[in-house]
Amino acid sequence: MDPKKQEIENSAKERALSLRRRLKSKKPKFRRQESWRYKRVSEVWRKPDGVDSKMRRKKKGWPKSVEVGYRGPKAARGLHPSGYAEVLIHTVDDVDEVNPKTQAIRIAHAVGARKRIEITARAREKDIHVLNPREVEKPLAEEEIEEAGTEAEAEETEEAEEKE
Numbered sequence: 001m002d003p004k005k006q007e008i009e010n011s012a013k014e015r016a017l018s019l020r021r022r023l024k025s026k027k028p029k030f031r032r033q034e035s036w037r038y039k040r041v042s043e044v045w046r047k048p049d050g051v052d053s054k055m056r057r058k059k060k061g062w063p064k065s066v067e068v069g070y071r072g073p074k075a076a077r078g079l080h081p082s083g084y085a086e087v088l089i090h091t092v093d094d095v096d097e098v099n100p101k102t103q104a105i106r107i108a109h110a111v112g113a114r115k116r117i118e119i120t121a122r123a124r125e126k127d128i129h130v131l132n133p134r135e136v137e138k139p140l141a142e143e144e145i146e147e148a149g150t151e152a153e154a155e156e157t158e159e160a161e162e163k164e
Contacts, residue, residue: 012075013075013076013079013083014083015075016073016074016075016076017076017079017081017083019072019073019076020072020073021081023072023073024072028063028064030063030064030065031043031063032044032046033046033048033050033053033055045066080104080131082104082129082131084103084104084129084131085102085103085104086103086105086106086131087103087104087106088105088106088108089105089106089107089108089111089119090108090110091115092115092118092119092122095122095123095128096126098128100126100127100128103128104128104129104130104131105119105123105128105130105131106130106131107119107130107132107134116134120133
């Protein structure tokens with residue numbers, strides 16, 4: 001891609017992201033009807049559809065409803081606040097298909113510690129941004145576990161001798 005074209009595209013994306021941030025600060029918190037009244041009704045948005053619903057009729061004094069007018073700019077939709085497009089990663093091979101300039105990876109929840117370490121290492125090699133990094137403690141080798149066990153036994157015997 002032409003560097004000048006890419007620069008224009010990046011600046012347009014930055015403007016869209018800043019506009020989205022500004023619009024989001026003015027957007028109301030959309031709450032489900034009557035969620036503030038009953039514990040059994042969660043705040044997760046559901047469209048009000050009752051015949052006499054004040055919220056559906058957009059009466060003054062009732063919370064705002066979700067509408068198209070609150071939508072963000074098209075260029076910023078689906079982007080992470082950092083400006084990267086998110087890609088969900090399940091295996092180490094998935095990392096090879098990511099474009100480090102436009103995409104960032106999010107490691108799936110079901111990925112275990114060992115594979116997470118491998119994915120993170122491969123992402124560092126390719127200079128790919130990881131959105132949910134987590135420092136994973138490497139499991140102790142069998143020799144280290146045995147050493148730790150003998151040290152604990154030695155301490156116990158020393159304490160027992162001191163008491164006598």
